Amino acid sequence: MKVPLSWLKDYIDLDGYTVEDLARMLTLAGLEVDEIKYAGLPMPTYEDGGRHEFKTSGIGWDRDKIVVAEIREVNPHPNADKLTLLDLFDGEKEQVVLTGAPNIFDLKGTGKLPNPLKVAYAKEGSTIYDGHADGLVLTTLKRAKIRGVESYSMVASEKELGISEEHEGIILLDDDAPVGMPLVEYMGDAVLSIDILPNMARNASVIGVARELAALTGRELRKPIIDYKAEGESVEKLVSIEISDPELNPRFVLGLVRDVEIKPSPYKIQRRLRLAGIRPISNVVDATNYAMLDQGEPLHAFDYDVLKERAGRKNIKISTRAAKDGEKIKTLDGVDRKLTSSNVLVLDEKGSLSLAGVMGGLETEVTDKTKNILLEGAAWNFINIRKTAKQHNLPSEASFRFSRGVHPSLAETGVKRGLQLMAEWSSGKVAPGLVDEYPLQPKDSVVEVTTKDVKRLLGIDLTVEKISELLTHLEFKCETTKVGLRVIAPPHRLDISEGVVGLADVLEEVARSYGFDNIPETRMADTLPPQIGNPVHEWEERVRDLLVSLGLQEIVSYRMTSSERESRVVSHDEYVVLANPIAPERSVMRRSLLASALESIEKNSRAESISLFELGPVFEPVKNALPNEPRKLVLVMTGLRQSLSWDVGDSPNFDFYDMKGRIELLLSGLRYTDVIYIPTDSRPFLHPGKAAEIIVDDKIVGVFGELHPLVRDKYEVGDAPILAAEFDLDVLRSVSPTYGIKAVADVPPILEDIAVILDEAVPASKVEALIRQTGGKVLTAVKLFDVYRDEKIGAGKKSLAYNLTYQSDKTMTDADAAAIRKKIVKRLEHEVGAKLRS
Amino acid sequence: MLDKLNEIEKTALESLEAINDQAALEAWRVANVGRSSPLMGIFSGLGKLSKEEKPVVGQAANRVRVALESALEERAQAVKNAALAKSLEEEQLDVTLPGRRVQLGRLHPSTQQLRRVMAILADMGFQVYTSREVETDEMNFQMLNFPPNHPARDMQDTFFVDAGERGDNPILLRTHTSPGQIHAMREYAATNPDNPPPIRIALPGMCFRYEQITARSEIQFNQVEGLVVGENITFADLKGTLVDFAHRMFGQDARTRFRASYFPFTEPSAEMDVECFVCRGKGCSVCKNSGWLEILGCGMVHPVVLQNGGYDPKRYSGYAWGMGPERQLMLRYKIDDIRYFWGNDLRFLEQF
Numbered sequence A: 001m002k003v004p005l006s007w008l009k010d011y012i013d014l015d016g017y018t019v020e021d022l023a024r025m026l027t028l029a030g031l032e033v034d035e036i037k038y039a040g041l042p043m044p045t046y047e048d049g050g051r052h053e054f055k056t057s058g059i060g061w062d063r064d065k066i067v068v069a070e071i072r073e074v075n076p077h078p079n080a081d082k083l084t085l086l087d088l089f090d091g092e093k094e095q096v097v098l099t100g101a102p103n104i105f106d107l108k109g110t111g112k113l114p115n116p117l118k119v120a121y122a123k124e125g126s127t128i129y130d131g132h133a134d135g136l137v138l139t140t141l142k143r144a145k146i147r148g149v150e151s152y153s154m155v156a157s158e159k160e161l162g163i164s165e166e167h168e169g170i171i172l173l174d175d176d177a178p179v180g181m182p183l184v185e186y187m188g189d190a191v192l193s194i195d196i197l198p199n200m201a202r203n204a205s206v207i208g209v210a211r212e213l214a215a216l217t218g219r220e221l222r223k224p225i226i227d228y229k230a231e232g233e234s235v236e237k238l239v240s241i242e243i244s245d246p247e248l249n250p251r252f253v254l255g256l257v258r259d260v261e262i263k264p265s266p267y268k269i270q271r272r273l274r275l276a277g278i279r280p281i282s283n284v285v286d287a288t289n290y291a292m293l294d295q296g297e298p299l300h301a302f303d304y305d306v307l308k309e310r311a312g313r314k315n316i317k318i319s320t321r322a323a324k325d326g327e328k329i330k331t332l333d334g335v336d337r338k339l340t341s342s343n344v345l346v347l348d349e350k351g352s353l354s355l356a357g358v359m360g361g362l363e364t365e366v367t368d369k370t371k372n373i374l375l376e377g378a379a380w381n382f383i384n385i386r387k388t389a390k391q392h393n394l395p396s397e398a399s400f401r402f403s404r405g406v407h408p409s410l411a412e413t414g415v416k417r418g419l420q421l422m423a424e425w426s427s428g429k430v431a432p433g434l435v436d437e438y439p440l441q442p443k444d445s446v447v448e449v450t451t452k453d454v455k456r457l458l459g460i461d462l463t464v465e466k467i468s469e470l471l472t473h474l475e476f477k478c479e480t481t482k483v484g485l486r487v488i489a490p491p492h493r494l495d496i497s498e499g500v501v502g503l504a505d506v507l508e509e510v511a512r513s514y515g516f517d518n519i520p521e522t523r524m525a526d527t528l529p530p531q532i533g534n535p536v537h538e539w540e541e542r543v544r545d546l547l548v549s550l551g552l553q554e555i556v557s558y559r560m561t562s563s564e565r566e567s568r569v570v571s572h573d574e575y576v577v578l579a580n581p582i583a584p585e586r587s588v589m590r591r592s593l594l595a596s597a598l599e600s601i602e603k604n605s606r607a608e609s610i611s612l613f614e615l616g617p618v619f620e621p622v623k624n625a626l627p628n629e630p631r632k633l634v635l636v637m638t639g640l641r642q643s644l645s646w647d648v649g650d651s652p653n654f655d656f657y658d659m660k661g662r663i664e665l666l667l668s669g670l671r672y673t674d675v676i677y678i679p680t681d682s683r684p685f686l687h688p689g690k691a692a693e694i695i696v697d698d699k700i701v702g703v704f705g706e707l708h709p710l711v712r713d714k715y716e717v718g719d720a721p722i723l724a725a726e727f728d729l730d731v732l733r734s735v736s737p738t739y740g741i742k743a744v745a746d747v748p749p750i751l752e753d754i755a756v757i758l759d760e761a762v763p764a765s766k767v768e769a770l771i772r773q774t775g776g777k778v779l780t781a782v783k784l785f786d787v788y789r790d791e792k793i794g795a796g797k798k799s800l801a802y803n804l805t806y807q808s809d810k811t812m813t814d815a816d817a818a819a820i821r822k823k824i825v826k827r828l829e830h831e832v833g834a835k836l837r838s
Numbered sequence B: 001m002l003d004k005l006n007e008i009e010k011t012a013l014e015s016l017e018a019i020n021d022q023a024a025l026e027a028w029r030v031a032n033v034g035r036s037s038p039l040m041g042i043f044s045g046l047g048k049l050s051k052e053e054k055p056v057v058g059q060a061a062n063r064v065r066v067a068l069e070s071a072l073e074e075r076a077q078a079v080k081n082a083a084l085a086k087s088l089e090e091e092q093l094d095v096t097l098p099g100r101r102v103q104l105g106r107l108h109p110s111t112q113q114l115r116r117v118m119a120i121l122a123d124m125g126f127q128v129y130t131s132r133e134v135e136t137d138e139m140n141f142q143m144l145n146f147p148p149n150h151p152a153r154d155m156q157d158t159f160f161v162d163a164g165e166r167g168d169n170p171i172l173l174r175t176h177t178s179p180g181q182i183h184a185m186r187e188y189a190a191t192n193p194d195n196p197p198p199i200r201i202a203l204p205g206m207c208f209r210y211e212q213i214t215a216r217s218e219i220q221f222n223q224v225e226g227l228v229v230g231e232n233i234t235f236a237d238l239k240g241t242l243v244d245f246a247h248r249m250f251g252q253d254a255r256t257r258f259r260a261s262y263f264p265f266t267e268p269s270a271e272m273d274v275e276c277f278v279c280r281g282k283g284c285s286v287c288k289n290s291g292w293l294e295i296l297g298c299g300m301v302h303p304v305v306l307q308n309g310g311y312d313p314k315r316y317s318g319y320a321w322g323m324g325p326e327r328q329l330m331l332r333y334k335i336d337d338i339r340y341f342w343g344n345d346l347r348f349l350e351q352f
């Protein structure tokens, strides 16, 4: 919301505060100022090295060079049809000034004006915006000859003075403008752009912001006196209102103004509206907008005579109700709108008049010919207005306020303020009385507050008097009781509840007015909570650390993907599907970490070597319930095993065993000791001969291998094999071993080698298992150090060579070792047909 | 005989002087103190000498042997030293050539930042609490005092899950980690419903907002929330805790300010700004010239939320806050495009 400072000053004395002071105070109190736009008031220059705290724009007007002047004569330009020459008095001397302004052009040749026109006069050397430039470009007025007539100064438009974008004509000031007065003194201004938080709809008005400043500065809020002369037949006798559902429409107020003269509003009002971001239309329409900005109640003006005509010259009967599904209305933007039951309509006996709280209808709109005006102020259920504004994409000043909740008390205040302004600006006559249907009056909340509550929740000691003072500035009524205060919420607030919630609501106001910065910073004195810890999180962090120590880079991918994207590597029938995806390629929640990891490889395919991991949930749909979110881990590797450099000219690619080594180290780092790898050809995305399931405690905790060449071909990657591993972390964690540390022996171990020849088909893991079993406890390490194939040992055969380490508490002899070795050889011969290789 | 010994000694020592390498030393040893050297010949001829001559010559021969051996040892040391000096001089590497590297693993920058935050919070007594990412409207909004159609829902555009007609309780992607507040409070309260224990937890995790993906806005982001509930928890405690946190996170001299704000699940609500650590408050593009950076939103836990968590708001109070590790990284490293975080481009990730 844009608030001109001059308007605020109507309601509160702000002398002694700079614009930035005010912006800072408001910002800290929750009315965040986005931008300050100077429209005349001097902009601080901070030549001392300071700076603007806020985004700042606009210009200040030079006191001596930009002044109020009057045009006394309008004459044609001798050499240019489209220009006029103005005889102008600037308070000191008469000047001849050239203009091409269309709003003066009509007066061309009038000569001496019977009523001089008051204008904003920019003298030679003044700095203003270039009216003809695109955007805002500063220019300094210099002497020039235009078509033979010397020009050195000008009569300014709003654009030139930084008030608005308007450059269609020069500013014509109100008649009371004192000639010769510096313009900045007459109407210099600054505009605060304030973000209104969802709970602060009450501050979406000038009076609301002024009230906050009153609370923050401790100065008095001077509300406008809303009063007018009423005459003629009372409106209550002419119009009736029927509300069918008070929940939708708690209050509906109508007032009548007769014999309005539609014309432009006073310039002061037009200027303020423009600064506030609203285009002036006519005195009557401007009055509704001005009253809304002033008080926060959106108003709607009907052409009374059109309504009267529709009622067959009888009394007008206005009603409100929810729209029926499929019902239609033509709004004043000319659009035919199809309605639903969330929308609310204002109707007369002939049909719908407006889409309540959002936009009026075309037929009953105020026009230049309107004579009599029926002015509506109402209260609506914010939910309906929210839905309606969203559904019809009609954000407006009115729906902005109504969709956040406007207190019904403002319907009356708003209508009266509107009637007052219409009467003032259009010489209309206000009919006595108001038609006021108020079936659902909210109760003013009452909250008990004690100094103890303030201490308990805010941590500060405030006296009852201080609390009362802070709240009274915000128009709460405070009564002292035996225990503290009885606080009654003011009749413009819907956001204050009662009871324990009301207490929080009121304490927030106490804290804001007192100033958050004045509340001390303390360390908690409360009891420490039970220490519970998060073993799952801690374990996962350990997994991350191990993988990082193994040289892998962690990635984090989008949780959202599409089944098409994932189907390059795995296909799932069912997904957690988004009802409102941002794009088809991000329309479901992922089921595979591998899919996104492979996309990452694709993306980084220019790197010579890639080793990545990701840890996180996948999403398994459950019919009509929340999905399962099992935790997964994926590892992918591809590219060169060793980085090429000045002494490494070539390197093999990562292969199966590079991945397996990482997996073994990861699992060993996690204390798993009995891990079994079983070949698998049941994973279509893996090479059937280069894939294994990882088994712990008879459970499959993961699978890994080389990506199937056909799958790899679906990605734009190089020729190197891609290695991938996927773990079910929940399963893996469920089989976490208990783990003890073994004593380190101080007797020397006996080291021995053994080599056996056996059939290719016998897996190495089986041989090792047999060796370990036979060796028993004293055989503490078995390491395969050679795999050898050769014609000499026979086709379809291989030789496996192992280092064996024997370690016992007692000193072992070579003979002891030899005996065990003999048993091992025998066992291998017997079970897998191995032959000792000599 | 003695003359011969003197001659042997003299000749040997002279020839030793000229020796400069290991091989010649060995040859000299063999020639002069070896088994078949003239000196050893004298020892083996001792038996043939007379009783009187024998001890004299024997002693003299021994003296010569000791002299030669110690000279050899000395010379050997000198040769070794010379050889070492020579090799040290010759074996000079180009130390500017790159070293042989193994691959360095790294955590994702968000994980790194989450850990920084969590480590500080752990020091301050906060324990980690994690919860699910797909939630119900009830847990994500209603329990947190966002009734259906509440205007505050505009602040959190939401991804909904296609899950059939569920009325006012659709399934959605959590828009903040705050549903964890309810889960946690209920878990704690269940341990002792009449006297629920105090809570101090940190809730990290991925959250989602319905946004277009641009340099400034993302559909997913991490959040860390803190939650404190107890019988004597005040707004002043909130300020104290968060200022302490800011000092650990941004430096002991980091200035902070609290601005009133609005979140449905806290009241009073505030934003904590930290003096811009890029320009030290002087104003720059990172802080949009304000001198302040918006770091976190916070507030006293709303009574309705306490109630929904099983804590009586008349007896208990608490505070909560939330912040974004990615935003902190963007400010710290002047990252101007939020899309880098989930883009998984190694050229980005390897800079952390």
Ligand SMILES: [Zn+2]
Pocket (backbone or CB within 6 Å): B276, B277, B278, B279, B280, B281, B282, B283, B284, B285, B286, B287, B288, B289, B291, B292
């Ligand atoms: Zn800065």
